[in-house]
Amino acid sequence: MTFEIPFGPQHPALEEPINFMFEIDEERVVNVKLRLGYVHRGIEKIAESRNYQQLVYLSERICGICSFAHTLCYSQSVEELLGLEVPERAKFIRTILAEMERIQNHYLWLGLTAKEMGFETLFMYAWRDREIIIRMLDMISGKRVNYGVNTIGGVRRDITESMIGRIEESLKHLEVRAEYYTKVCTKDPLILRRTVGVGVLRPREARALCAVGPTARASGIAHDIRADDPYAAYGEIPFKVVTYRGCDVASRMYVRIDEIKESIKIIRYALKNMPDGPIRVRVPILMKVPKGEAVSRVEAPRGENLHFLKSNGSDKPERWKIRAPTLANLSSLCRMLIGINLADIPVVIAGIDPCIACAERVVLIDSKRDKWKIWNGKDLWRYANEWYRKKYGF
């Protein structure tokens, strides 16, 4: 006998609203239906009525956790359209902040995954360590979440000598903690039981379903925009792309913990080799961007982040398309979920590090005719009006 249980839109294991309908046979998942659309904010539509400088701040609010990755991605695409060369020092500062954000995100992820496993103590520990890196970000930018550091043509805040010392100190502590978490997550028998062999995504499936970020790297695919298509200062910094071959939640955990260590090394190298010079090129606030199209890719903590920008020569973009990593990973998530145990659902969902608000786009799928279409706000508005007119006759 199968019966359906809903998972979300409100659920203790989910930070953001998304709905999964699980068909359960005893404790095993037979089928899963996904429903998105609870936090659609129409950001892409808003963008068409704002100028390029305002959009930096709008892009920051796409996601709370990878806010830096989105502004970086957006700024890069505008810079490409303008043909702007960003100062070297700004590139290094961007790299440092992007890596700090990665550390911050991965600690957050570790804590949340531990919580889904029912391991509250590890959750508390990981979040306490996350506080250290958040303080460092606060020190550099003045804010804890949306840093407001990126701008078109460079960065707004510099990293001074006195900051470097404090960052080094906290990195030392974080490195010790990362080692400790490696030990915990590879030795603790209960964590191993809950993660090894759970939510398997084979390399071939990962490639076919376009998995990105740590999810793909845990399936043995060395896909990392930092190495494949270097941006900011990544071309000058040696680092290794962490991959694991386990294809399960445990591998996703190890990938992320190892990436914390790798990020610490990148930040150290960048701090040491940061060139002097200006940190930004000034651009006018109400600038006209030449006609053209640009695509910018950034490796956000959760995976590949893609911004497409089309300009029509005015001070407002004609189209701004955002593809956040979670959207790319949702299809592979549905694959992972089938066949697992009910108790493993939260861990597997947490495993891709979902950020639902980033992923929200209106995609309407007509399953009967197997057609799908993408609507913008106007179409939706028209559709809603027509529907009510037909039903109530006004």
Add this chain to the structure above:
Amino acid sequence: MVPEEIWILIETFLFPGFLFLFFLAFFTEWLDRKIVAKFQNRYGPLYVGPKGILQPIADFIKLLSKEDITPRMVDKIPFKLTPILLLTLAITPLFCIPILSSTALISFEGDLIAVMFIMSLTALLVFIGGWASTNRFSSIGSMRAALQLFAYEIPMNIVMIGPAITAGSLSISKIVDWQAHGVWNMFIQPIGFIVLIVCLMAHLQKVPFDIPEAESEIVSGWIVEFSGKKLALIRLAKNFEFVLASSLITSLFLGGPYGPLYISPIIFLAKFFLCVFILSNLRAAFARYRIDHLLTGAWKYLTPLALLQITLIKIWGI
């Protein structure tokens, strides 16, 4: 000279009767929360009373004042009866535990069996409560509770019989008495002691075994539809079960109120809090098991270990 009846009244209602047990239950919850918070690098309850000691009572009163919802689709009678019965069944066996002296308030030959029976009934009530809620999450939660019962119940009852075999009596008071003249059962039955602690963790649905109410999986499981007064009673019942578990370990394996020199409730409480400490400590140190892990683990390790313990007792003939 105070008449006998007044002593009995005091013992029933004040010490170590209802009033004392209520405060002990709340204090145990506070201690548990504080210890776990300490392990997790938090503060725990802080504001109500000194060091937040009155927080559990405040929580209880707050829950009592909340709206009490009975959903339309539930089975009304079992749904309403579950919290009350759960609380009753959690308090009753506590009177069989000797706290003040070597004899408990209620003591008869075979009260150990009665306690074991009542403990099974509480687990059954959890199932009934979850089933009567007719919620999808609580149905899964109650199924898990029933499965968990199959896992821990048998090894738990086997090891609880261990002390009875050595003492030659099925009365908890006599077992405590026997330990005063011999050794604590913990030393002669270490395997049983450990198995009992693990099984009691499963009985209490505490963290490695909080499978029936796993919050991140099935939204607190069988408890999900209970609110207001019912939830308050269930939480209080859970505290009493915690008290019962700790005092059972104390009585069966640690010699109850008997100290090295004299007999005192303070010694009982010291041992009792040691047990609370052990159980809370374990709660902070683990992630949650999956139900199939628990079932295989219990049948592969706990039950054979419990049987081994009984065999060893028989072989050594203590």
